[in-house]
Amino acid sequence: xxxxxxxxxxPCLWVLLHRLRxxxxxxxxxxxxxxxxxxxxxxxxxxxxxFPFTTLIDAFAVREKHPVKILKGWELxxxxxxxxxxxxxxxxxxxxxxxxxxxxxFQNPAYLDRGALFWPDQNRHARGRNAWRAFGIPPExxxxxxxxxxxxxxxxxxxxxxxxxxxxEHSDYYYRLFYGDxxxxxxxxxLLNEPFAMAPHPMQRLQQWTMIQFHPTTxxxxxxxxxxxxxRISHNPRIHSFNAEExxxxxxxxxxxxxxxxxxxxxxxxxxxxxxxxxxxxxGKHCTLKSKNGGCHFLSFRQDGEVDDPSGTFRWWHPHGSRxxxxxxxxxxxxxxxxxxxQGDWQGVTQGEFHGSLLSExxxxxxxxxxxxxxxxxxxxxxxxxxxxxxxxSTTVTLQSTGLVADPSGNQTGDWGVQAxxxxxxxxxxxxxxxANGSDFVGECTITTRRSVKLASAKxxxxxxxxxxxxxxxxxxxxxxxxxxxxxxxx
Numbered sequence: 001x002x003x004x005x006x007x008x009x010x011p012c013l014w015v016l017l018h019r020l021r022x023x024x025x026x027x028x029x030x031x032x033x034x035x036x037x038x039x040x041x042x043x044x045x046x047x048x049x050x051f052p053f054t055t056l057i058d059a060f061a062v063r064e065k066h067p068v069k070i071l072k073g074w075e076l077x078x079x080x081x082x083x084x085x086x087x088x089x090x091x092x093x094x095x096x097x098x099x100x101x102x103x104x105x106f107q108n109p110a111y112l113d114r115g116a117l118f119w120p121d122q123n124r125h126a127r128g129r130n131a132w133r134a135f136g137i138p139p140e141x142x143x144x145x146x147x148x149x150x151x152x153x154x155x156x157x158x159x160x161x162x163x164x165x166x167x168x169e170h171s172d173y174y175y176r177l178f179y180g181d182x183x184x185x186x187x188x189x190x191l192l193n194e195p196f197a198m199a200p201h202p203m204q205r206l207q208q209w210t211m212i213q214f215h216p217t218t219x220x221x222x223x224x225x226x227x228x229x230x231x232r233i234s235h236n237p238r239i240h241s242f243n244a245e246e247x248x249x250x251x252x253x254x255x256x257x258x259x260x261x262x263x264x265x266x267x268x269x270x271x272x273x274x275x276x277x278x279x280x281x282x283x284g285k286h287c288t289l290k291s292k293n294g295g296c297h298f299l300s301f302r303q304d305g306e307v308d309d310p311s312g313t314f315r316w317w318h319p320h321g322s323r324x325x326x327x328x329x330x331x332x333x334x335x336x337x338x339x340x341x342x343q344g345d346w347q348g349v350t351q352g353e354f355h356g357s358l359l360s361e362x363x364x365x366x367x368x369x370x371x372x373x374x375x376x377x378x379x380x381x382x383x384x385x386x387x388x389x390x391x392x393x394s395t396t397v398t399l400q401s402t403g404l405v406a407d408p409s410g411n412q413t414g415d416w417g418v419q420a421x422x423x424x425x426x427x428x429x430x431x432x433x434x435x436a437n438g439s440d441f442v443g444e445c446t447i448t449t450r451r452s453v454k455l456a457s458a459k460x461x462x463x464x465x466x467x468x469x470x471x472x473x474x475x476x477x478x479x480x481x482x483x484x485x486x487x488x489x490x491x
Contacts, residue, residue: 001084002031003076004094005038007269010262011231011252012094017051018251019244023101027090029054032080034071043262050258057084068169074181075168077147082165087155093148095231097224099243100215105151108216110197115156118185119199119213119223121146125186131177135191146203146211147182148225157194164188206239207331233266235278235305235318240331253304273322280344281317281324288418289314289326296417299326323349369418369436381425381432397427 004013013031020029031047031054033039044056059076062083071079081089090102111117120143127139154161167174167184178187189196201214209228214221221243229237233256236249256263267275281301289297300308307314307326314334316327324336324346336346381395397413398406405414405427414427423441425432434443 001080001086001089001091002029002094003033003073003080003091004031005033007266008230009094010039010043011233011255011266012226013047014255015231015248015251016092016094016096016098017047017054019097019248020102021051021053022244022247023098025098025101025103026053027103028086030057030080030084030086031055032057032059032076032084034058034073034076035060040262040265043259046258068165070169070171072171075171077181078161078164078168078184081150081152081154082161088153089151091147091150091152092223093225093227095226096148097226097244097248099221099224102149102222104218105216105222108197110216111151111153114195114197115153116160116189116194116196117151117199117216118145118147118196119149119216120144120203121182122203122205122211129177131183131187134177135187137190140190142186143198145182145186146213146225147180147185148211148227149213149223150185157189160188160192160194163192206241209237210239210242232318233263234303237318237320237325237333238316238327238331271319271321274319276322277319277324290417296415298418369423369441381427395427 002013002016004010004016017029029051033056035058039056039058047054047056057080059071059079063071063079066079066083068075068079077091077093081091088106090105092098092102105111105117108117123144125140125142125144127141129139132139152161164181164184167188168181171180174184178184197216199213199216201216201219204212206212206224209226211225211227212221213223213225224242226239226242229239231248231252233252236252238245267278270278282303285301287299287301289299291297297309297311297313299314301317302308305316305318307317309315313328314326315329318325318327320335322337324338326334326336328334334348334350337349339345339347379397379399381397396408398408398410399416400406404412405416405425407413414425414430416426417424422443423432423434423436425434430445432443432445434441
């Protein structure tokens with residue numbers, strides 16, 4: 001039995017039904033929802049055709065025969081368990097993903113002995129909570145219940161399930177004593193002194209967004225409950241070590257194709273900040289990310305949530321409220337908040353290497369420059385016009401795709417970046433601002449001496465001869481950025 005419907009849970013339901021059948025599970029399924037708004041006609045038709053083993057039930061219609069005071073999302077779970085057609089019910093949250101066929105849990109010895117099987121949450125019950133006093137029962141050091149999955153034999157626990165329904169339909173009072181439907185199971189069973197089994201394996205987490213539960217008999221991974229990262233139509237955060245993640249994303253891709261009206265509907269009801277981000281970072285969007293250590297990353301955002309990053313640092317992106325989140329290959333998260341809508345600049349807000357970094361939009365000219373110089377090629381840089389007595393200066397450098405500048409020996413001598421159609425080059429104390437001139441770049445170089453700041457003309461030409469031949473040019477060659485800085489300082 002699954003309680004699902006509405007914008008948030010329909011994509012989750014689609015994935016769950018696919019994964020149930022992928023495990024080989026052949027049990028019948030009932031999906032309960034709250035009215036037609038939660039289950040529009042087009043998705044109802046699609047679900048019925050795609051998953052013929054599934055029955056869709058409107059809880060509001062059942063409520064006409066079995067009135068309850070309050071019936072919302074959490075309350076629906078117990079209401080549906082009580083009134084579904086099954087005598088033995090395995091409740092699954094829609095954002096749960098089974099990894100093996102859950103049918104065998106019905107044969108678990110502890111469940112057969114007691115008629116109810118719960119799975120542990122991450123915390124034990126606190127002794128000082130108000131619920132103990134309100135219910136008049138002594139505190140217990142039991143695990144709290146994690147209700148992403150609950151197994152109950154209604155024939156043996158009809159009274160306890162009805163008491164749990166009472167606690168939920170009066171949630172305006174009882175939810176002040178405990179947290180939602182999950183603890184209504186525990187306290188209903190405790191108040192009536194009815195037996196239940198608790199799965200013996202502790203719950204574990206994946207990146208604080210997913211709870212994983214284990215088979216009570218075999219100990220193998222059974223459920224992955226994405227409570228903190230529910231499936232979206234698109235742009236889903238990736239969770240490290242999440243099993244069958246690519247298969248789940250494939251199911252969502254199928255849903256986008258089969259349910260276009262629903263995709264539009266879900267997008268319309270998205271958080272305003274998320275819609276703004278999705279509009280801004282459309283297909284082909286290019287950005288430059290500058291970290292606090294001076295490094296640059298040149299990113300292209302794809303509509304499927306992937307990031308093209310030549311440096312190999314970032315792999316995915318997704319909106320989270322009004323923030324833009326980038327994920328690295330090792331599943332680290334970096335969040336950015338928009339600080340300038342007009343310029344499209346985003347300030348990093350995540351602690352770590354990119355704290356305080358700036359993500360800025362790249363123009364077409366920026367992208368053209370980036371494509372021209374980001375292939376770890378060698379370039380000859382000549383600087384002239386420093387003073388009447390100074391000779392022309394030149395050096396051979398490599399622009400690395402990571403945004404760093406290296407000398408022919410591979411030693412870091414500075415960094416480079418692209419913004420507003422200009423190539424910014426920094427080698428030690430020398431800063432150059434260059435514009436594209438065909439395949440070359442020309443512009444000005446700012447030199448800070450002991451006495452003043454001087455401007456010189458700079459020319460930046462791709463050197464296809466390699467470092468050894470480049471050093472044999474007519475211009476006096478310099479082997480490092482430090483020598484450039486020393487000569488410029490003397491000038």
